[in-house]
Every structure is written in C-alpha cells, then in structure tokens.
Amino acid sequence: MAHDFCPWWLGPFLASPLRRLRLDPHALLAPFVHEGMTVFEPGPGMGFFTIELARLVGPRGRVICVDIQSRMLEGLSRRTLKAGVSDRIQARLATGRLMGVNDLRGSVDFVLAYAMVHELPDPAGFFREVAAVMKAGGVCLFAEPAGHVTEADFAASLELARAAGLSVREGPAVRSNRTAFLSPKAI
Numbered sequence: 072m073a074h075d076f077c078p079w080w081l082g083p084f085l086a087s088p089l090r091r092l093r094l095d096p097h098a099l100l101a102p103f104v105h106e107g108m109t110v111f112e113p114g115p116g117m118g119f120f121t122i123e124l125a126r127l128v129g130p131r132g133r134v135i136c137v138d139i140q141s142r143m144l145e146g147l148s149r150r151t152l153k154a155g156v157s158d159r160i161q162a163r164l165a166t167g168r169l170m171g172v173n174d175l176r177g178s179v180d181f182v183l184a185y186a187m188v189h190e191l192p193d194p195a196g197f198f199r200e201v202a203a204v205m206k207a208g209g210v211c212l213f214a215e216p217a218g219h220v221t222e223a224d225f226a227a228s229l230e231l232a233r234a235a236g237l238s239v240r241e242g243p244a245v246r247s248n249r250t251a252f253l254s255p256k257a258i
C-alpha cells in the first residue's frame with residue numbers, strides 16, 4: 072500500500088458539492104451519529120463529511136478532526152466556519168506517525184475513517200488508536216475507495232483492525248467503495 076497522502080490542492084475537489092451527487096453525507100451518517108455524541112474524524116481533508124457530522128452531533132456534541140496537512144485543516148476551518156458549525160469542531164494537526172489522540176481514550180461514540188487508511192504509514196498503530204478511543208458500544212465506519220484499494224488490501228486492513236481488538240462486520244453499500252463497521256470487542 073502507498074503511504075503518500077492526497078495533495079492538499081485536491082481538498083476543494085473532495086469537499087465539493089458535486090461529490091454529493093454520488094454520495095450524500097447525511098444519508099450515510101444520520102443512522103449512526105446523534106445529538107451530543109463525540110466523533111473522531113481522522114484525515115478529514117477539507118470537511119466533506121465534517122460539516123454533516125457537526126450538524127448531527129449538534130451544539131452539545133463535538134467532532135475532533137486530525138489531519139497531517141495544515142492546508143487541509145485551513146480549508147476545513149474556513150468551510151465549517153461558513154457553515155456555522157465551527158463551535159463544535161476541534162481541528163488538530165497530526166505531528167507523527169500516529170494521530171496522537173491519547174486524550175480521547177474511551178470517550179468516542181463514532182469514528183469516521185473515510186478514504187484515509189491507505190495513506191497511513193502505520194495502519195496497525197492507527198487501528199490500535201481507534202480501539203483505544205472508542206467507548207464500549209462505539210462504532211467506526213471504515214471506508215476505502217475501490218479504485219485505490221484492492222479487495223486484498225482492504226482485507227489486510229481488516230486483519231489489522233481485528234489484531235487491534237476490533238470486531239468487524241459488513242459496512243453500508245457505498246458506490247465504488249469498500250466499507251466495514253469496526254467495534255470494540257465486548258469484554
């Protein structure tokens with residue numbers, strides 16, 4: 072798997088309203104994200120999903136976004152400010168191989184890892200972080216673009232998720248994507 076990340080100048084395309092014609096963030100996320108929740112969104116880019124996540128958690132919830140590129144976070148901040156939801160979003164810059172979210176341990180209801188795991192240098196470490204931050208009963212929606220990530224590579228990622236202590240079940244149908252739900256194993 073490649074570990075180069077999506078160039079920041081593609082951020083506006085990924086966050087463009089045109090993408091909604093193929094993928095409606097509300098329809099995808101509303102069944103899982105509710106008012107007052109704490110959401111972790113690693114690799115948010117310029118916020119295609121973040122604005123919807125922030126609307127769904129409402130003013131009592133929060134969305135913690137971690138990206139490796141400051142230009143992505145600048146675009147994210149501009150868009151979330153314009154959408155009037157910046158009060159519930161924390162945008163953080165990743166500084167190492169991992170997300171660095173130890174402070175979120177056991178506090179997250181929902182994780183959205185969309186089209187980003189294939190860019191990570193340490194996906195095994197990432198899934199351990201996901202397992203650590205989620206509450207019992209938490210859910211991670213993990214999705215990868217089928218054009219970039221083969222079935223075999225996606226299956227290999229799911230093995231890493233299992234090794235991190237996550238249980239895996241089939242995710243929602245999303246055109247041109249491979250998806251799975253990951254949850255902490257019941258003790």
Ligand SMILES: C[S@@+](CC[C@H](N)C(=O)[O-])C[C@H]1O[C@@H](n2cnc3c(N)ncnc32)[C@H](O)[C@@H]1O
Pocket residue numbers: 076077085086113114115116117118119120137138139140143165167168169170184185186187190191192
């Ligand atoms: C293809 S974009 C997807 C953006 C967004 N999830 C979406 O679907 O619109 C991948 C994002 O992951 C970020 N990323 C890549 N490697 C990362 C890392 N090690 N830590 C945090 N973010 C990373 C990139 O900067 C980019 O914003």
